[in-house]
Amino acid sequence: EFVSVSELASMMNVGPTEVISACMSLGIFASINQRLDAETIQIVAEEFGFEAEFVSADVQDAIKVEEDSPEDLVDRPPIITVMGHVDHGKTSLLDYIRKAKIADGEAGGITQHIGAYSVKLDGKQLTFLDTPGHEAFTAMRARGAQVTDVAIIIVAADDDVMPQTKEAISHAQAAEVPMVFAINKIDKPGANPDKIKEQLSTMNILVEEWGGKYQCQEISAKHGKNIDELLEKVILEADLLELKANPNKNAVGTVLESSLDKGKGYVTNMLVEAGTLRIGDIILAGKHTGRVRAMLNEKGKNLDVAPPSTPISILGINGAPSAGDKFYIMNDEREARNIATRREQLYREQGLRTQKHITLDEIGRRLAIGDFKELNVIVKGDVDGSIEALSDSLLKLSTEEIQVNIVHKAVGAITEADVNLASASDAIIIGFQVRPTVTAKKLADDEQIDIRLYSVIYKAIDELKSAMEGMLSPDI
Numbered sequence: 279e280f281v282s283v284s285e286l287a288s289m290m291n292v293g294p295t296e297v298i299s300a301c302m303s304l305g306i307f308a309s310i311n312q313r314l315d316a317e318t319i320q321i322v323a324e325e326f327g328f329e330a331e332f333v334s335a336d337v338q339d340a341i342k343v344e345e346d347s348p349e350d351l352v353d354r355p356p357i358i359t360v361m362g363h364v365d366h367g368k369t370s371l372l373d374y375i376r377k378a379k380i381a382d383g384e385a386g387g388i389t390q391h392i393g394a395y396s397v398k399l400d401g402k403q404l405t406f407l408d409t410p411g412h413e414a415f416t417a418m419r420a421r422g423a424q425v426t427d428v429a430i431i432i433v434a435a436d437d438d439v440m441p442q443t444k445e446a447i448s449h450a451q452a453a454e455v456p457m458v459f460a461i462n463k464i465d466k467p468g469a470n471p472d473k474i475k476e477q478l479s480t481m482n483i484l485v486e487e488w489g490g491k492y493q494c495q496e497i498s499a500k501h502g503k504n505i506d507e508l509l510e511k512v513i514l515e516a517d518l519l520e521l522k523a524n525p526n527k528n529a530v531g532t533v534l535e536s537s538l539d540k541g542k543g544y545v546t547n548m549l550v551e552a553g554t555l556r557i558g559d560i561i562l563a564g565k566h567t568g569r570v571r572a573m574l575n576e577k578g579k580n581l582d583v584a585p586p587s588t589p590i591s592i593l594g595i596n597g598a599p600s601a602g603d604k605f606y607i608m609n610d611e612r613e614a615r616n617i618a619t620r621r622e623q624l625y626r627e628q629g630l631r632t633q634k635h636i637t638l639d640e641i642g643r644r645l646a647i648g649d650f651k652e653l654n655v656i657v658k659g660d661v662d663g664s665i666e667a668l669s670d671s672l673l674k675l676s677t678e679e680i681q682v683n684i685v686h687k688a689v690g691a692i693t694e695a696d697v698n699l700a701s702a703s704d705a706i707i708i709g710f711q712v713r714p715t716v717t718a719k720k721l722a723d724d725e726q727i728d729i730r731l732y733s734v735i736y737k738a739i740d741e742l743k744s745a746m747e748g749m750l751s752p753d754i
């Protein structure tokens with residue numbers, strides 16, 4: 279009942295027929311999509327030299343994620359991330375919105391940094407993640423957490439569409455998060471918003487004014503000009519998503535950040551995504567647990583309950599879970615502690631990284647199993663011309679069975695951001711006349727991301743083509 283024959287085969291990197299014959303030797307006649315019971319999995323895994331661990335099944339059983347019935351679902355506020363090149367105004371925009379829009383009427387305490395904040399505009403609530411930039415966004419996604427509904431891509435009108443602007447766009451696109459463009463610093467004498475729109479158009483991003491689908495607003499974050507207009511466009515974009523959540527169940531959500539405070543103990547900033555969090559709830563977050571002792575919002579106000587899309591800072595967890603860890607509410611404290619302890623052991627032994635990322639060598643096998651339809655590729659290179667040429671040729675390798683997607687392409691060395699994007703979107707990285715940085719190399723080893731370096735274009739194309747035909751010999 280846990281995994282199917284083909285899933286088990288792919289986990290162990292063997293052909294499904296090998297698993298089928300192993301089952302047969304146990305007297306089980308299994309088809310490729312048949313789900314196997316725990317005992318069979320255990321025995322088959324051992325035959326191939328693996329030990330089966332039923333972590334997720336156990337954990338999932340104990341956590342009992344509740345199903346939502348349609349009548350329980352109510353509208354929830356969108357969660358928004360601001361991304362863009364350094365110095366283009368991300369912090370200024372977030373600061374301005376925080377100051378202008380956090381209703382001061384209800385402010386009891388001092389504004390706190392809790393990783394996110396909620397604002398109201400015309401009776402609509404919006405939640406902003408307070409860590410700007412795509413690094414945090416993609417690092418979270420690499421851990422399996424996606425907490426953004428709409429991305430604001432900010433570009434300074436007195437500058438150009440810069441490398442990190444392009445990166446931010448690629449990262450949002452890879453996550454399939456809709457984007458609204460904010461062209462900032464229009465108060466500056468050298469501002470040229472049209473130039474920015476034109477540069478965006480060369481990346482196939484057409485703003486509405488140019489007949490495209492992307493909403494765009496000229497703003498001045500520093501002077502607070504046109505910010506309401508920008509937010510209205512964000513709301514419009516979010517409305518299309520019809521975001522809903524069930525508030526009438528135990529809370530689930532994501533950890534944004536955590537720290538140790540000398541006086542208060544561990545402080546965990548998190549976002550409730552569904553359900554309602556209450557004081558006294560038994561919480562499990564990553565490998566830590568505890569009871570919610572206190573909840574604060576960004577105004578420093580104590581809360582008793584936190585509904586969906588509420589950012590909160592809580593006290594009561596017995597450690598510091600990582601950004602991107604999911605949290606769950608448990609009914610039984612002992613059970614919560616057991617799972618936490620088991621996760622702790624796992625982390626120590628192997629890291630809780632059961633997900634294996636795609637490699638060129640593995641493509642053939644995955645194709646044979648038939649669960650592989652898209653090959654995501656990140657292309658980095660030394661000059662624009664060769665990146666374009668290479669990307670075009672790679673796209674043309676697409677067949678009926680397998681579609682090649684270029685999730686990101688840019689000039690420059692292979693960086694940690696690239697590896698995180700590869701991890702988040704299960705991509706391989708191709709470097710043409712460039713190498714990974716030392717930290718990127720290390721991260722890629724940890725995350726098992728396949729980085730392939732080439733200095734001749736046709737070699738890259740040939741190798742990918744062979745891989746896609748299942749012909750790549752593993753020792754290349």
Ligand code: GDP
Nearest residue numbers: 363364365366367368369370462463498499500
């Ligand atoms: P970040 O690196 O993207 O977070 O950018 P910041 O928000 O820190 O802004 C970088 C610099 O640009 C700061 O000196 C800001 O004061 C300035 N800045 C941001 N927005 C505007 C704007 O709308 N107009 C002008 N003139 N300066 C701005």
